[in-house]
Amino acid sequence: MSTECPLSPEVFTTKDFRSSLKPIWCPGCGDYGVVTAIYRALATIKRPPHEIAFISGIGCSSRIPGYTTAYGFNTVHGRALPIAQGIKMANPDLLVLVAGGDGDGFSIGGGHVPHAIRRNPDLTYIVMDNQIYGLTKGQLSPTSPRGKKTSSSVYGSMEDPVNPLLYVLAYGAGFVAQGVPADMEGLAKMIEEAIRYPGFAFVNVQSPCITYGDADTQLKTQRMRMRKLEAEGHDATNRLRAMELAQEYGRTLYTGVFYRNPNPPPTYESQIRERQQNLRGETMALEQLLSRKSTDDENLTAS
Amino acid sequence: MARKLMKGNEVIAAAAINAGCRYFFGYPITPQNEIPEYMARELPKVGGVYVQAESEVAAINMVYGAAGAGARVLTSSSSPGISLMQEGISYIAGAELPCVLVNIMRAGPGLGGVQPSQADYFQATKGGGHGDYHVLVLAPANLQEAADLTQSAFDLADRYRNPVMVLADGMIGQLMEPVELLPARPAVDLPPKDWATTGTATSGGRRRVINSLYLYPDQLEQHVHALYAKYAAMEHAEVRYELHQCDDAEVVIVAYGTTSRIARSAIEKCRRLGLRVGLLRPITLYPFPFAAFEQVIARTQAFLVVEMSMGQMLDDVKIAVAGRKPISFYGRTGGIVPTPEEVVKQVQALLGGGP
Ligand SMILES: Cc1ncc(C[n+]2csc(CCOP(=O)(O)OP(=O)(O)O)c2C)c(N)n1
Ligand code: SF4
Ligand SMILES: [Mg+2]
Numbered sequence: 001m002s003t004e005c006p007l008s009p010e011v012f013t014t015k016d017f018r019s020s021l022k023p024i025w026c027p028g029c030g031d032y033g034v035v036t037a038i039y040r041a042l043a044t045i046k047r048p049p050h051e052i053a054f055i056s057g058i059g060c061s062s063r064i065p066g067y068t069t070a071y072g073f074n075t076v077h078g079r080a081l082p083i084a085q086g087i088k089m090a091n092p093d094l095l096v097l098v099a100g101g102d103g104d105g106f107s108i109g110g111g112h113v114p115h116a117i118r119r120n121p122d123l124t125y126i127v128m129d130n131q132i133y134g135l136t137k138g139q140l141s142p143t144s145p146r147g148k149k150t151s152s153s154v155y156g157s158m159e160d161p162v163n164p165l166l167y168v169l170a171y172g173a174g175f176v177a178q179g180v181p182a183d184m185e186g187l188a189k190m191i192e193e194a195i196r197y198p199g200f201a202f203v204n205v206q207s208p209c210i211t212y213g214d215a216d217t218q219l220k221t222q223r224m225r226m227r228k229l230e231a232e233g234h235d236a237t238n239r240l241r242a243m244e245l246a247q248e249y250g251r252t253l254y255t256g257v258f259y260r261n262p263n264p265p266p267t268y269e270s271q272i273r274e275r276q277q278n279l280r281g282e283t284m285a286l287e288q289l290l291s292r293k294s295t296d297d298e299n300l301t302a303s
Numbered sequence: 304m305a306r307k308l309m310k311g312n313e314v315i316a317a318a319a320i321n322a323g324c325r326y327f328f329g330y331p332i333t334p335q336n337e338i339p340e341y342m343a344r345e346l347p348k349v350g351g352v353y354v355q356a357e358s359e360v361a362a363i364n365m366v367y368g369a370a371g372a373g374a375r376v377l378t379s380s381s382s383p384g385i386s387l388m389q390e391g392i393s394y395i396a397g398a399e400l401p402c403v404l405v406n407i408m409r410a411g412p413g414l415g416g417v418q419p420s421q422a423d424y425f426q427a428t429k430g431g432g433h434g435d436y437h438v439l440v441l442a443p444a445n446l447q448e449a450a451d452l453t454q455s456a457f458d459l460a461d462r463y464r465n466p467v468m469v470l471a472d473g474m475i476g477q478l479m480e481p482v483e484l485l486p487a488r489p490a491v492d493l494p495p496k497d498w499a500t501t502g503t504a505t506s507g508g509r510r511r512v513i514n515s516l517y518l519y520p521d522q523l524e525q526h527v528h529a530l531y532a533k534y535a536a537m538e539h540a541e542v543r544y545e546l547h548q549c550d551d552a553e554v555v556i557v558a559y560g561t562t563s564r565i566a567r568s569a570i571e572k573c574r575r576l577g578l579r580v581g582l583l584r585p586i587t588l589y590p591f592p593f594a595a596f597e598q599v600i601a602r603t604q605a606f607l608v609v610e611m612s613m614g615q616m617l618d619d620v621k622i623a624v625a626g627r628k629p630i631s632f633y634g635r636t637g638g639i640v641p642t643p644e645e646v647v648k649q650v651q652a653l654l655g656g657g658p
Pocket of ligand 1: 061
């Protein structure tokens, strides 16, 4: 759990989480808003930067760890979640943030998402969903709407988009939210809540690509299109209702928390700790293990 | 067709369509995106299919499927994406299916950079994935050659029922040169695809199964021997190389692709300085032109291998030269293309002369 470490007596401000690196995103890119929201959320969490590991894949959005003072890991396209799980298992006391693009998370890395969710490590996964491949200059993404024309779908795409919200809800993610940089306060708050949730938490940010994205996804239109779930009276403990609302992805721009499991199940790390403690008495001495008879060895290697 | 000014990546894509390729599966990656984009635009016009897959893993397995169905199929990527395809390439080679792969190399390892490199030589020529197999590797040095080699890649793949790779780099991919694309003429003597899963109607009711699994070691050994008989046939019939100004050369530069272009300029400069330098340019990297070295080894004093890597083809040159003459190496890496002047300096150091 991210709150297991003793809290620092220091008081943090957003400045403590802002690195000296100047972002090289295009002016007007939604990802600027996302990183600002992350600074704000982290300032309220009260964990010093050195206790935070920020993991990303590859893409414009995946540059984000570099713009924070947290320990960073710009990894492999599509593999941020497995790498983050490795980090969390090796050092469960770290607060682990994972971020990346829609392509990174739901195309090349899509196969990893269900497995991360069903293990339930205490991670916060933030996807900057711009419905396009930004870094490689504007190809179709798994969340691009059907019919979308891009350099790699010249006559319009013939595929339905992935619905990231429904996807993670279906596999049982304990915390699912959607935000927009146009509503900075709301975005910062939901990232903070995601971090505080003890288990796998997912935040889909509709973060517009100003260079290759559609006009109706930009910040200005977001302000007009967004509908706050809170104002709609949505009960975030109702998973079925959350799934119903999530079906509106691509049509109605709902923002806020879709689902928060009121009874968070144990995290993978806490289960590992428990297992280790239970087995401590039974653990074989290393010498004993190494000097086992060959029949045992055969059993061990028969698989 | 008249000569037309084209970009390297587009030349490869156009040549593939010209050769009868109708299926393309890929995933975006710099610096080869013009290939899939050309295919996305042009393939549907000729009754073909272009799919942007969800990853390179999916793309190579779509290639596996289409190749198994008897189609002429292409995928292209750049280094990290090609790494991800290696499992599929091993299966395709094991199942003896024809397909063409393009690797527009960028600098590694890992994510590396997007600038040109030749550091995937080992991966391309020595198998790349698991098991005993080879991919036939063609390395164009100019765009006309890129067109011609891409077209013959499809014939070679069909002839040997084996993946064929066109190996170039970001510099060739982005280069503009005039090219003449000749209309497609699949070789007339290609074996029929009597193994393809085209439905029993064409197989006389016999079931066709595509497979790379052989659970009995003696059968698998037999299968691998059969693969190696094909590689021996390639080594016999398909080796391609170019010798340039080697007749009197005291130093023979060995380079392929982009670095061979640099070497050519360096040789021109060397010749003006009175230095007798030639070029041995492998065009097939697998099979490697070992025998070509016999034509120059008697006269040359030394070989100079130039690569955009830390020395990968160098190993094959060592095998070819077998200790008979000294070999020196000049490599740049990280995405840096060596300059002709740098190469001239290396030659001067070798010949003991210099201004
Ligand atoms: C194995 C592999 N394939 C392809 C790429 C090229 N690549 C880098 S980022 C990216 C997709 C970017 O889109 P997204 O994940 O949506 O991030 P964005 O740039 O839009 O933020 C691709 C295809 C790569 N780096 N590695
Ligand atoms: S290309 Fe798009 S996603 Fe990438 S930095 Fe520019 S605006 Fe942002
Ligand atoms: Mg994107």
